[in-house]
Amino acid sequence: MKKNKNKISRLAVSLLALVMLVFAFDSGWRITHQLDNEDYIVEEGKFVSRGGIPDSLTLVSDTNPEATSPVAVADPGCTSKAVTKDDIFKGRLVPYRGDMPVIADMSESRVNLAEYKNDCYSTLGVDFPLTKDAADGLNAMMQDYSSTTGLTDFAIYGTENTLTGYGSPCPVPFSENKAGNTVDLAIVGLYGIIQYDGGDEEAWVIQNCTNYGYVLRYPQNKNAVTGEGYYPWHLRFVGHPHALVMGANNMCLEEYVKFLQGFTKDAPFECNVGARTYEIYSVPSMGDVTYISVPLSGNYEISGDGSAGYIITIEK
Numbered sequence: 433m434k435k436n437k438n439k440i441s442r443l444a445v446s447l448l449a450l451v452m453l454v455f456a457f458d459s460g461w462r463i464t465h466q467l468d469n470e471d472y473i474v475e476e477g478k479f480v481s482r483g484g485i486p487d488s489l490t491l492v493s494d495t496n497p498e499a500t501s502p503v504a505v506a507d508p509g510c511t512s513k514a515v516t517k518d519d520i521f522k523g524r525l526v527p528y529r530g531d532m533p534v535i536a537d538m539s540e541s542r543v544n545l546a547e548y549k550n551d552c553y554s555t556l557g558v559d560f561p562l563t564k565d566a567a568d569g570l571n572a573m574m575q576d577y578s579s580t581t582g583l584t585d586f587a588i589y590g591t592e593n594t595l596t597g598y599g600s601p602c603p604v605p606f607s608e609n610k611a612g613n614t615v616d617l618a619i620v621g622l623y624g625i626i627q628y629d630g631g632d633e634e635a636w637v638i639q640n641c642t643n644y645g646y647v648l649r650y651p652q653n654k655n656a657v658t659g660e661g662y663y664p665w666h667l668r669f670v671g672h673p674h675a676l677v678m679g680a681n682n683m684c685l686e687e688y689v690k691f692l693q694g695f696t697k698d699a700p701f702e703c704n705v706g707a708r709t710y711e712i713y714s715v716p717s718m719g720d721v722t723y724i725s726v727p728l729s730g731n732y733e734i735s736g737d738g739s740a741g742y743i744i745t746i747e748k
Contacts, residue, residue, distance in 0.1 A: 512723045515734060515742055520717055523735025524670045525692075525743050527685045528608035529659055532738060536612050543567050545588055545615075552578035553586040554620060560591045565645070566613045566669035573637065573644040581633045587625065589618040589665075601627040602665050606649075613669040614649070630664030638664055642679030645671045654684040671733075673705045673712075674745070689737050697725070697744070709748040716741040 521528075522535040545560035548567050552574040562570070570588075578584050589595070589602050594616045596605040601618040608614060617628045617637070630638045638648055649668040650660040668685065670678070678688045693714045695701045700713040715724050717740060724744060726732045731747040 507725055509728055510725045511728055513726050513734070515722050515724060517717060517720055519734070520736040520741065521738060523743070524613060524733070525674065525685070525689055525735040526608075526611070526738040527658075527689055528606075528611070528738065532607075534607050534610045536610060540565065540612070542612060545570070545591060549588075550575055552584050553588065554584075555588045556618065556625065559593075560588055561612060562591045562615065563613050563669070565671060566615070569645040569669055569671075570615060573641060573646065576640070576644075577636055581636060583633060585620050586628075586634070586637070587618045587620050588615055589625070590616040601625055603627075604660075604663060604666075606666060608649075608668070615646075615667050615669075617665045617667065628665040630662075637667075641667060642675040645669050645675045647675050647678050647685065649685065651684055654687075657686050658684055673703050673708075673710045676705060677703055689743070692743050693737065693740065700746075711746045711748060712743065714741055714743055 518533075518535060520526075521533045522537050524537075526532075528534050540563045542561050543564050545562045545567055546555045546558050548562075548564075548571075549555060550571045552571075574586060577586070589600075590609070591614065592609050592612055594600075594602050594605065594609060596603055602616040606614070609616075619626045619628050619634065628634060641647065646667045646669050648664060649666050650658050650663040652662045655661055669675075670685070674688065677683070678685070681688075683691065692701060692712055695713040697713050697715070700711040703710050703712070714737065715722065722742065724734065724742060726734070726744070727746060733745045735743045735745075737743050
């Protein structure tokens, strides 16, 4: 009986020693293999930093309790930019029409075209505000038009505040002018100012404007899509690469925006302009605030699409 008791005692001691050994090993492993994720906790399913954040990861706090957008975790080399519902109606690609609100993007610098223009065209007045990029494109286009045709007969009749109505060479008003990236053209004729009809030698502008970032906002045979007739005197600056893509595919602005809504960040539309490569895709609005992943390099543009979200253009 005594021998059995000794065996049981030795077995109990051995088991206790084994448990202590396992515990010690586990504690040592945890200490020597501790990971950086001690700097993060999870609250309601979201990562929240309580220490340093790795350079390749950006965490955005959801400061708007009403927003339905998830907190964005940016890709390496990216950060997150917050846009609002109002931004859906702001940007170069918004196809303003009807009672859609027109919101000028005041982050774009502006110039007075009457003072900024070159000698290859004229302005019929002294106050013609226009975004600088649009003005640069217009100057380059008119310089090449004059060099090609020998003419300097174009005049800017209006930008943000075009005088329309009976007797005007630009008789139809457009609310999109308030965005600051449109020009309304007229011709300086022998007997005064006449309407630009898109014909004769002046047709060069219609045929080549996409090379300078401009599109004919209301082209021929697109009235069923745009809701407007043919107005060759009204040009809209959308920039590159958009103008070139629209021109090459005979798309009006409404058709182009709808086309881009079919692309995502994971499957973007890609195009090249010379040595430059662009990726373009859409991000749907998620409510009051939407977080969009954008490059830290800053080589991107965000434009509203006027209906459902935002169009992102990235120069690679």
